[in-house]
Amino acid sequence: MASEENEGLVLKLELHSDPELLCVVRGAVQQLAEVAGLPEAECRSVTLAVDEALTNIIRHAYQGQRGRPIQLSCRCLGPAAPGRPQAQLEFVLVDRGRGVDPAELRGRPLDEVRPGGLGTHFIREIMDEIEYERRGDCNWLRLVKYLTKQKSSETSGGG
Amino acid sequence: MASEENEGLVLKLELHSDPELLCVVRGAVQQLAEVAGLPEAECRSVTLAVDEALTNIIRHAYQGQRGRPIQLSCRCLGPAAPGRPQAQLEFVLVDRGRGVDPAELRGRPLDEVRPGGLGTHFIREIMDEIEYERRGDCNWLRLVKYLTKQKSSETSGGG
Amino acid sequence: MQISTRQSGKATIVDVSGDIDLYNSPEVRKVLLAALREERAPRVIVNLREVRYIDSSGVASLVEGLKVSRELGSRLVLLGLSQAVRDVLELSRLNKVFEVCDTEEQALRS
Amino acid sequence: MQISTRQSGKATIVDVSGDIDLYNSPEVRKVLLAALREERAPRVIVNLREVRYIDSSGVASLVEGLKVSRELGSRLVLLGLSQAVRDVLELSRLNKVFEVCDTEEQALRS
Numbered sequence: 001m002a003s004e005e006n007e008g009l010v011l012k013l014e015l016h017s018d019p020e021l022l023c024v025v026r027g028a029v030q031q032l033a034e035v036a037g038l039p040e041a042e043c044r045s046v047t048l049a050v051d052e053a054l055t056n057i058i059r060h061a062y063q064g065q066r067g068r069p070i071q072l073s074c075r076c077l078g079p080a081a082p083g084r085p086q087a088q089l090e091f092v093l094v095d096r097g098r099g100v101d102p103a104e105l106r107g108r109p110l111d112e113v114r115p116g117g118l119g120t121h122f123i124r125e126i127m128d129e130i131e132y133e134r135r136g137d138c139n140w141l142r143l144v145k146y147l148t149k150q151k152s153s154e155t156s157g158g159g
Numbered sequence: 160m161a162s163e164e165n166e167g168l169v170l171k172l173e174l175h176s177d178p179e180l181l182c183v184v185r186g187a188v189q190q191l192a193e194v195a196g197l198p199e200a201e202c203r204s205v206t207l208a209v210d211e212a213l214t215n216i217i218r219h220a221y222q223g224q225r226g227r228p229i230q231l232s233c234r235c236l237g238p239a240a241p242g243r244p245q246a247q248l249e250f251v252l253v254d255r256g257r258g259v260d261p262a263e264l265r266g267r268p269l270d271e272v273r274p275g276g277l278g279t280h281f282i283r284e285i286m287d288e289i290e291y292e293r294r295g296d297c298n299w300l301r302l303v304k305y306l307t308k309q310k311s312s313e314t315s316g317g318g
Numbered sequence: 319m320q321i322s323t324r325q326s327g328k329a330t331i332v333d334v335s336g337d338i339d340l341y342n343s344p345e346v347r348k349v350l351l352a353a354l355r356e357e358r359a360p361r362v363i364v365n366l367r368e369v370r371y372i373d374s375s376g377v378a379s380l381v382e383g384l385k386v387s388r389e390l391g392s393r394l395v396l397l398g399l400s401q402a403v404r405d406v407l408e409l410s411r412l413n414k415v416f417e418v419c420d421t422e423e424q425a426l427r428s
Numbered sequence: 429m430q431i432s433t434r435q436s437g438k439a440t441i442v443d444v445s446g447d448i449d450l451y452n453s454p455e456v457r458k459v460l461l462a463a464l465r466e467e468r469a470p471r472v473i474v475n476l477r478e479v480r481y482i483d484s485s486g487v488a489s490l491v492e493g494l495k496v497s498r499e500l501g502s503r504l505v506l507l508g509l510s511q512a513v514r515d516v517l518e519l520s521r522l523n524k525v526f527e528v529c530d531t532e533e534q535a536l537r538s
């Protein structure tokens with residue numbers, strides 16, 4: 001258990017590239033978004049964006065292989081920091097699969113009705129910051145959602 | 160990302176000892192229990208048992224301090240293994256807080272109506288195996304639920 | 319979790335929704351004790367219909383409310399238990415200890 | 429996710445519940461294509477009322493059903509979209525592409 005920067009709420013998930021686990025991660029992310037105080041529709045869309053990023057790792061980076069490692073780190077960061085104008089919910093996804101040409105990540109135009117090519121589009125529409133890097137033999141993807149709305153005054157994000 | 164024994168579905172969570180995160184962990188555990196094929200009432204009770212174990216770590220091992228590390232590893236193990244008669248869902252919780260006299264973990268008799276002292280009782284009633292060890296400066300707690308019922312034939316544990 | 323209080327005649331009704339866990343059970347305790355000790359409500363009805371989850375710390379808050387109500391000679395009634403709440407009270411061997419009602423009318427009249 | 433098929437006159441109704449994601453969208457695709465290609469149903473109604481979540485792979489299965497229905501001259505109708513499903517179709521810019529109905533009667537008659 002490495003000690004971690006103790007800022008904001010921190011949660012790290014390590015999972016295998018098994019599609020059965022997607023709903024498990026969604027269960028956690030949905031609750032975290034609620035705890036962070038996002039309105040209901042945004043909790044759902046942030047959960048979708050993280051799910052799409054995981055789906056792409058499973059399908060493309062690992063080409064459907066099961067049992068490969070994926071790391072998802074989540075942080076809920078307050079506003080008061082240099083270089084960070086906004087309170088935000090940050091997700092960092094790391095995998096050891098094949099790299100991707102950042103141009104591909106841009107997705108396709110949506111005027112043509114055909115299956116596929118929607119995931120990266122969803123992520124772009126939903127998230128406020130997206131950063132991708134190849135780091136050594138890992139893919140590193142950072143997704144940020146701004147918490148523009150005030151944290152609700154409820155006692156809890158309940159489950 | 161350490162490589163892990165690639166058996167069963169594996170999910171590891173690392174979190175801080177912040178009570179806001181309990182609902183996030185429940186969101187994941189509830190879904191994992193569904194994926195494992197446990198009936199609805201048992202999904203709820205297993206979620207409760209894991210939540211109580213985390214609550215005890217936060218309250219007793221860390222004496223309410225926030226920001227301290229907790230690790231929760233979950234595995235869904237099939238039946239075919241030597242020394243394991245049963246398909247099972249296994250949770251291992253590790254923290255760096257103060258140790259506990261295993262006698263305390265036994266809980267109190269429930270004939271007296273007073274607040275407190277229920278958590279360990281819940282865990283014992285719900286789980287099929289419970290193992291506690293002090294390992295170096297860590298507490299190590301293993302909770303196992305047998306998957307006696309057949310995995311349901313649904314396509315998914317849904318979300 | 320959300321918690322709010324309303325009056326119905328001499329009874330105080332406490333509506334709780336969401337999850338009751340270590341994070342928010344202190345709030346439940348505070349609201350119950352305020353109704354009993356400060357407002358001196360002769361009857362406090364805890365409406366748990368919208369509660370989907372309760373853990374041992376939530377049960378402890380209810381038990382504390384019950385004990386204080388007994389000390390003060392007032393009554394604490396639980397209303398509208400979901401299966402989830404029912405199961406946890408049963409696990410606690412407390413399902414026989416609390417007064418439980420299914421409808422608000424029952425809870426007000428009982 | 430659970431998925432099942434029933435007949436109503438000449439229409440085939442596919443009832444889906446739960447979450448549609450990468451894990452189970454292949455099953456949705458299989459059931460839709462079987463109804464269209466094998467059963468030759470002139471109208472396939474996909475009842476999404478109990479679907480709480482759909483991701484891009486689920487949307488892709490629906491789009492594939494739509495394309496095949498057009499090729500075969502049959503019709504694919506979506507029934508009972510929850511807000512969650514509606515939002516995702518909107519994100520996909522596909523809310524105008526699908527025929528959507530609110531009630532089963534509409535979907536059967538339309």
Ligand SMILES: Nc1ncnc2c1ncn2[C@@H]1O[C@H](COP(=O)(O)OP(=O)(O)O)[C@@H](O)[C@H]1O
Nearest residue numbers: 056057060061100104105107116117118119120
């Ligand atoms: N994590 C990833 N690793 C490698 N390639 C990726 C990754 N994510 C996306 N891609 C590439 O970007 C393309 C667009 O992705 P997406 O919009 O999600 O649609 P789809 O997955 O249906 O093709 C993919 O086809 C793939 O080539």
Ligand SMILES: Nc1ncnc2c1ncn2[C@@H]1O[C@H](COP(=O)(O)OP(=O)(O)O)[C@@H](O)[C@H]1O
Nearest residue numbers: 215216219220259263264266275276277278279
């Ligand atoms: N993780 C833990 N670390 C240290 N002590 C613990 C731990 N879990 C339980 N205990 C001890 O066991 C006792 C019984 O726990 P429990 O049944 O959960 O009731 P409560 O937490 O309400 O006291 C606690 O009061 C505490 O002394």
